[in-house]
Amino acid sequence: MASSYLCARVPPPQPRSSPSFTRPTSFSFTSLTLPHLLPPSTSLLPSPSPSPLLDGTNNGGSNRNNNNNNNNGWLWSWWNPDDWWNPEEEEEEEEEEEEEESSLFPSSATLLTFLCLLYISIIPAPALARAIWEVKGGKWTRLVPDPSGSDFLVVENDGSHSSSYLALQAWWRSCCEVVSRLLLPEGYPHSVSDDxxxxxxxxxxxxxxxxxxxxxxxxxxxxxxxxxxxxxxxxxxxxxxxxxxxxxxxxxxxxxxxxxxxxxxxxxxxxxxxxxxxxxxxxxxxxxxxxxxxxxxxxxxxxxxxxxxxxxxxxxxxxxxxxxxxxxxxxxxxxxxxxxxxxxxxxxxxxxxxxxxxxxxxxxxxxxxxxxxxxxxxxxxxxxxIQLRTLNPYRASLVFSEYLLTGQVPLIKEVNDEEPLFPAFAAFNIKPHNGQSQILSSEAKDAASEICRRLQLGCKLSEVVNNKEDFFAMFDLFKDEGYLLAVEKGKFCVMLKESSSPLDMIKSLFHVSYLYWLERNMWFESRGIADECRPGGRLEISLDYVRREFNHIQRDGSERGWATDGLIARPLPNRIRLGHATTMKTI
Known part of the structure; x- marks a missing residue:
């Protein structure tokens, strides 16, 4: 029985009359049926021309499409009279191969184009095959692409459930939708807060x-x-x-x-x-x-x-x-x-x-x-x-104190959980949550309680300023602000100008929080108002810091969800109206 081998075609040396190569070196492998073995003494290379055994003739019963049938190794095809190199036959065969390659190019390009178009058409198929849901309140309608057109079809029953079950499910969805329309705001849960x-x-x-x-x-x-x-x-x-x-x-x-x-x-x-x-x-x-x-x-x-x-x-x-x-x-x-x-x-x-x-x-x-x-x-x-996002004196003091201590604005939930229901009455300091906060520091909580106890918002100017020197020093320092601030008898006295806004009040509370921080950490000695308003004084240092940092904490608070556009407070009904020396008065 004839043996089948894997044959490699290697181009022989080109004749001297042809100095240039017509095509690159290539290897092709096929299953060959060799009728006999050639003598090993030959010194000639096999011809690169196709062997007659590759023309589809199946001598010996071997299948030419089975390239790995009985391959015992890579062997050169041995001597055959038809395999000797002939320059004229080689040129004719090269011309025929070039014609075949040129004829294969249009067909290959056509096939490649077809495959590309097929791939592009297949890409969105998985996405379109998935169901699309049309949502209206609590009602979900399933849509699938129509295979015969570009429209979508409404799926009534996919066969996985009985019609009675689907009817009961549809009735339940309708009831839920009616209840949600009557009792919940439109767009719930996105139209309301999480609480x-x-x-x-x-x-x-x-x-x-x-x-x-x-x-x-x-x-x-x-x-x-x-x-x-x-x-x-x-x-x-x-x-x-x-x-x-x-x-x-x-x-x-x-x-x-x-x-x-x-x-x-x-x-x-x-x-x-x-x-x-x-x-x-x-x-x-x-x-x-x-x-x-x-x-x-x-x-x-x-x-x-x-x-x-x-x-x-x-x-x-x-x-x-x-x-x-x-x-x-x-x-x-x-x-x-x-x-x-x-x-x-x-x-x-x-x-x-x-x-x-x-x-x-x-x-x-x-x-x-x-x-x-x-x-x-x-x-x-x-x-x-309930998670209140507005800032009253206690919540603002707690936020500012935590910011001054850690450089971070606390979360809305943390502050609301820590706020007592009656901040002004220590005996009734009932907190909504009994657990200890994991974020807020004890120093910040103590500072907020102390600031609320000592804060006097909207007090009279005549009760704070006693001489002309203090008066002019304070007005000169706070001429660009909507408030005046002084520490008198252990109280943080905030005097509001007639044009002051809720934003000025929240800025004054940030100023008070920083004053309290200086008092606790820098050990400033208590001096007169005029001395504290001069450069190096406590009021001058604290106001300079507030002017530099207030916009930063306002921005950080807004990013956390706080309403930092004003203070929710009930100040005393005293305001300062500025005018000429003969008409200036306190209201």
Missing amino acids: YLEYSLWRGVQGVASQVSGVLSTQALLYAVGLGKGAIPTAAAVNWVLKDGIGYLSKIMLSKFGRHFDVNPKGWRLLADLLENVAYGLEILTPAFPHLFVFIGAAAGAGRSASSLIQAATRSCFYAGFAVQRNFAEVIAKGEAQGMISKFLGIMLGIALANYIGSSVPLAMASFVAVSGIHMYCNFKSYQS
């Missing part, structure tokens, strides 16, 4: 508890007024009107404290909830003292009116922080809708509980205590979730 949902959930639960208490108190008032014992309706109506009329006066008297609600909305809101529960408790006690109905009812009505005023005022502060896309009205509207749902559920539960209790005052009080505990806990958790 909106947690606050709304806790407020919903406390709203239910509040309405249960309201139903119990209303039933108690009706028993106390005598409607359950056949009393005259006219007398009952008169007592009811007197109760409400006296209670409305509390709203009028409390309205002058409106600015305080902006400064510490969380503390005031918790106080309002406490007043509301106290009012409900008084109303539930009225059946035990029916002869004091008007007095007890009036006191309870005053508490409820004051509570409703504070709740309405502070609610606006919270909603303003939630409306990150300036959708303030929509956030309020959806909040009212959520409140109506809570009231509806609370009224139903309250009616059921009231029917069970009846006219028993002890059962009513026991139920009220339990419901009030739930109410206050939910309120506390809702205020714990």
